[in-house]
Amino acid sequence: MEERYDFKVIERKWRLRWDEADIYASRGEEGATERYILVMFPYPSGPAHIGHVANYNLGDVLARYMRRKGVNVLHPMGWDGFGLPAENAAIRSGVHPAEYTWKNIALLKEGLKRLGYSYDWSRELATCSPDYYRWTQWLFLKFYEKGLAYKTRAWANWCPSCRTVLANEQVIDGLCERCDSVVEQKALNQWFFRITDYAERLLEDMGKLSGWPESVLTMQRNWIGRSEGCEVAFRIKETGREIPVFTTRPDTLWGVTFFLLAPEHPLVDEIIAGTPYEEDVKEFRERLSGVSDMERTAMEAEKDGAFLGTHAVNPVNGEEVPVWTANFVLMEYGTGAVMAVPAHDQRDFEFARKYDLPVRVVIQPPDTALEPESMTEAYVEPGSMINSGEFNGLDSERGRLEDIPDLLGERGWGERTVNYRLRDWLISRQRYWGAPIPVVYCPKCGTVPVPEEDLPVLLPEDVEFEFEGPSPLERSDGFRRTGCPRCGGEAERETDTMDTFVDSSWYYMRFACPGDDEAALDEEEVSYWLPVDQYIGGIEHAILHLLYSRFFTKVLKDLDLVDFDEPFTNLLCQGMVVMGGAKMSKSKGNVITPDQFIESYGADTLRLFILFLGPPEADKEWSESGIDGAHRFLHRVWRLVDRYLGVLTFKTQPVPEESESLKILSHLTHKTVKKVTEDIERFAFNTAIAAIMEFTNGLYRVMEETRGAFNTLEGHEAIRSLVLLLAPFAPFIAEELWDELGGDFSVHQRPWPEYDPLLARAERITMVAQVNGKVRDRIEVGADIPEEEMERLALASPRIRKNLEGKAVSKVIVVPGKLVNIVAR
RNA sequence: GCCCGGGUGGUGGAACCGGUAGACACAAGGGACUUAAAAUCCCUCGGGGAGACCCGUGCGGGUUCGAAUCCCGCCCCGGGCACCA
Numbered sequence: 001m002e003e004r005y006d007f008k009v010i011e012r013k014w015r016l017r018w019d020e021a022d023i024y025a026s027r028g029e030e031g032a033t034e035r036y037i038l039v040m041f042p043y044p045s046g047p048a049h050i051g052h053v054a055n056y057n058l059g060d061v062l063a064r065y066m067r068r069k070g071v072n073v074l075h076p077m078g079w080d081g082f083g084l085p086a087e088n089a090a091i092r093s094g095v096h097p098a099e100y101t102w103k104n105i106a107l108l109k110e111g112l113k114r115l116g117y118s119y120d121w122s123r124e125l126a127t128c129s130p131d132y133y134r135w136t137q138w139l140f141l142k143f144y145e146k147g148l149a150y151k152t153r154a155w156a157n158w159c160p161s162c163r164t165v166l167a168n169e170q171v172i173d174g175l176c177e178r179c180d181s182v183v184e185q186k187a188l189n190q191w192f193f194r195i196t197d198y199a200e201r202l203l204e205d206m207g208k209l210s211g212w213p214e215s216v217l218t219m220q221r222n223w224i225g226r227s228e229g230c231e232v233a234f235r236i237k238e239t240g241r242e243i244p245v246f247t248t249r250p251d252t253l254w255g256v257t258f259f260l261l262a263p264e265h266p267l268v269d270e271i272i273a274g275t276p277y278e279e280d281v282k283e284f285r286e287r288l289s290g291v292s293d294m295e296r297t298a299m300e301a302e303k304d305g306a307f308l309g310t311h312a313v314n315p316v317n318g319e320e321v322p323v324w325t326a327n328f329v330l331m332e333y334g335t336g337a338v339m340a341v342p343a344h345d346q347r348d349f350e351f352a353r354k355y356d357l358p359v360r361v362v363i364q365p366p367d368t369a370l371e372p373e374s375m376t377e378a379y380v381e382p383g384s385m386i387n388s389g390e391f392n393g394l395d396s397e398r399g400r401l402e403d404i405p406d407l408l409g410e411r412g413w414g415e416r417t418v419n420y421r422l423r424d425w426l427i428s429r430q431r432y433w434g435a436p437i438p439v440v441y442c443p444k445c446g447t448v449p450v451p452e453e454d455l456p457v458l459l460p461e462d463v464e465f466e467f468e469g470p471s472p473l474e475r476s477d478g479f480r481r482t483g484c485p486r487c488g489g490e491a492e493r494e495t496d497t498m499d500t501f502v503d504s505s506w507y508y509m510r511f512a513c514p515g516d517d518e519a520a521l522d523e524e525e526v527s528y529w530l531p532v533d534q535y536i537g538g539i540e541h542a543i544l545h546l547l548y549s550r551f552f553t554k555v556l557k558d559l560d561l562v563d564f565d566e567p568f569t570n571l572l573c574q575g576m577v578v579m580g581g582a583k584m585s586k587s588k589g590n591v592i593t594p595d596q597f598i599e600s601y602g603a604d605t606l607r608l609f610i611l612f613l614g615p616p617e618a619d620k621e622w623s624e625s626g627i628d629g630a631h632r633f634l635h636r637v638w639r640l641v642d643r644y645l646g647v648l649t650f651k652t653q654p655v656p657e658e659s660e661s662l663k664i665l666s667h668l669t670h671k672t673v674k675k676v677t678e679d680i681e682r683f684a685f686n687t688a689i690a691a692i693m694e695f696t697n698g699l700y701r702v703m704e705e706t707r708g709a710f711n712t713l714e715g716h717e718a719i720r721s722l723v724l725l726l727a728p729f730a731p732f733i734a735e736e737l738w739d740e741l742g743g744d745f746s747v748h749q750r751p752w753p754e755y756d757p758l759l760a761r762a763e764r765i766t767m768v769a770q771v772n773g774k775v776r777d778r779i780e781v782g783a784d785i786p787e788e789e790m791e792r793l794a795l796a797s798p799r800i801r802k803n804l805e806g807k808a809v810s811k812v813i814v815v816p817g818k819l820v821n822i823v824a825r
Numbered sequence: 826g827c828c829c830g831g832g833u834g835g836u837g838g839a840a841c842c843g844g845u846a847g848a849c850a851c852a853a854g855g856g857a858c859u860u861a862a863a864a865u866c867c868c869u870c871g872g873g874g875a876g877a878c879c880c881g882u883g884c885g886g887g888u889u890c891g892a893a894u895c896c897c898g899c900c901c902c903g904g905g906c907a908c909c910a
Contacts, residue, residue, distance in 0.1 A: 045910085083910065084908080167908040169908075170908085170909095215829050219905075223907090294826070294906065297827085422907095426908080429908065430908090504910080539829085540910085544907065544910090612849085615838085621837085623836080623837075626851045629851055686837095693850075770890085773844090773891035775845055819845070822890090
């Protein structure tokens with residue numbers, strides 16, 4: 001055996017052996033259970049960085065562990081290939097997005113391979129490959145057939161000087177990142193997926209997601225934002241036109257003193273056209289350009305608005321109230337209109353104060369009487385209804401939930417309804433590097449979906465990339481001009497591509513049958529592997545990606561393409577590796593690559609070090625101090641095994657005079673196997689590694705005290721267990737040591753070690769004696785000491801007795817096997 | 826702003842269900858070995874105190890025999906906010 005731990009030689013050697021022997025291929029063997037372990041696939045923005053290592057370590061440890069528990073494991077890897085950065089690179093440096101992307105995929109793949117991850121590479125896929133996006137397009141057609149894809153006008157960020165649509169990321173403080181022009185909102189006809197049709201099921205089925213972190217479920221629940229209330233029809237006095245509003249507070253209907261429309265509301269233009277108010281409203285809208293929804297609706301935001309010169313009629317009392325437009329009313333929420341009740345809504349209150357609009361109290365708190373003049377903020381709690389005609393004196397909660405909705409229904413003024421904060425999913429992108437939306441517009445036949453047999457609609461190669469002006473697809477005549485699939489006449493293709501979230505909403509299913517060119521999904525394969533048993537990914541995906549994937553799964557279930565309705569049974573959200581307090585990302589320029597560390601320490605050290613940094617869920621501030629420690633530890637293991645290698649190849653012989661050492665060895669071994677197994681099961685990889693370190697330290701201690709203790713069955717078991725336990729964390733060195741120990745190839749295919757609970761259990765424990773909750777003594781006792789004996793020992797302790805002087809014992813609390821607390825006054 | 830997390834030694838973290846705060850490491854200091862260095866090994870390592878002990882898990886309160894852990898209020902940091910992925 002080599003004296004030195006030559007990680008470079010070892011890692012090169014085993015990487016090749018594993019490839020040749022194809023030991024990580026997923027096999028659907030009969031009889032065994034299957035587990036699908038998946039880490040969110042990466043966007044290939046460049047070579048691997050430390051954040052990737054932190055992510056993919058987790059899946060790899062789990063996959064390696066599960067395989068050795070005798071489970072059929074699917075652990076694949078692929079690439080989220082489409083996206084904005086590739087297109088930006090094309091604009092900047094003239095490199096085609098495909099070239100940029102495939103080059104980065106190659107870099108990233110090599111990086112992951114160097115780290116020794118146990119992927120089944122035969123299932124590799126890339127969303128930007130025509131074999132894949134063909135099926136993304138096919139799924140779009142299925143959505144379209146089901147009425148779940150539709151086109152409508154929607155707002156997009158628009159830079160007037162570059163004449164181009166901007167992503168939110170390209171808008172910096174309301175300005176174009178390129179030319180600093182103020183970004184406007186432009187209405188475009190765009191494609192949507194009707195995710196709101198699934199709002200209720202997305203909420204309900206969260207009950208099935210007991211394997212998800214509660215925080216993620218809460219975030220999704222809040223995102224969907226279900227609220228029960230009423231839709232009430234107000235009427236424009238001057239035109240008679242009805243405008244519905246959504247309210248969760250029908251009990252405050254009598255307190256409406258004005259009416260608000262979103263600035264983008266189509267009726268606003270209709271109302272002000274040709275009136276003296278047109279100018280004011282235009283100025284107001286001007287002030288809003290470049291201001292995000294978030295800023296507009298912030299509680300602190302200065303209320304801003306304009307009178308529209310018209311009035312709305314309140315159905316419950318026939319009152320005519322002025323109609324305004326206001327910055328905090330959003331077109332996307334509810335109906336884009338608000339019945340303003342300044343006395344009982346804070347934003348309405350501030351608006352009323354600013355524009356000197358009337359405030360009328362209709363809910364009276366139980367203890368005081370509110371006066372509009374003296375109010376400094378809105379009263380939003382329940383109370384009793386006043387100034388509300390026949391409902392005066394009614395409990396407002398009852399009014400809100402029962403009497404008023406009933407009244408609205410009976411009189412035909414409105415109805416109970418449920419409103420969601422969730423909006424339909426805008427999937428249109430006016431960009432090149434995405435899956436083209438497979439639709440053709442024919443002057444005669446209208447919107448015609450591309451026939452399935454004509455898929456994929458390929459991205460044209462000969463296009464030019466410029467920041468300014470329309471997207472490359474729109475400018476490509478060769479792409480745009482086509483024949484109508486229905487009538488054969490001249491027609492135009494849709495030039496929008498799909499949001500990359502569409503690609504990533506179904507990739508985990510495609511891993512079951514990545515090469516299938518007959519269908520998007522192979523029924524048998526998908527049904528065998530899916531749903532994903534353990535999904536792992538960054539908390540930053542808690543809402544969008546995970547919600548879209550859940551939505552896709554439900555649609556595919558309804559289309560009878562899959563037999564499950566939730567895609568991810570268990571979810572582990574890991575924290576981010578941050579640097580200087582910010583998420584590591586290429587756009588922030590704070591990326592650290594693993595290569596330099598692999599070069600000087602080896603992949604095993606880097607894997608171990610990052611896993612040892614802390615629990616998966618926690619954010620980790622990157623610092624390389626400590627990596628020496630991880631390396632030193634592997635060296636220590638190396639030397640330990642090295643030193644005893646000779647011994648282990650001889651026959652074992654009993655060492656009766658050293659039986660105490662053997663007992664310690666057995667205990668250490670079984671205790672560690674138990675601890676590491678339990679820690680892996682709960683994803684506590686950092687403490688699993690700490691346990692292996694302690695085990696190693698313990699073995700050194702035994703070795704120093706009792707030479708020859710390893711020349712026994714117990715000694716062999718200890719050394720073997722050490723290597724077997726280390727294998728999922730540091731696969732290369734473990735393979736090498738296993739090989740040197742004479743074990744059969746591969747250590748990664750050996751069964752996971754079992755432990756004997758009796759041997760794992762400590763014989764002696766330290767019992768704590770407290771007085772009034774403060775530790776006063778520690779007493780070593782047998783592990784199975786009875787409670788009465790614990791109490792007796794504690795009370796007999798001289799230190800305890802000293803502390804009890806002059807006090808009367810009122811109570812003694814005994815926690816079996818742990819502590820005794822004596823309560824004394 | 827809203828929603829979701831987090832805050833423990835000089836540092837990363839441990840303490841899993843309310844029961845010994847600081848496991849395991851890093852850094853630092855001291856020592857052994859060495860001509861020397863590296864490597865390795867040993868010791869010290871939250872603060873105060875000679876000690877008995879006292880203080881200590883972002884801050885202020887509370888519940889409890891007992892709180893890093895539960896509750897209320899506050900401060901700070903991170904993630905998401907629908908076209909970054």
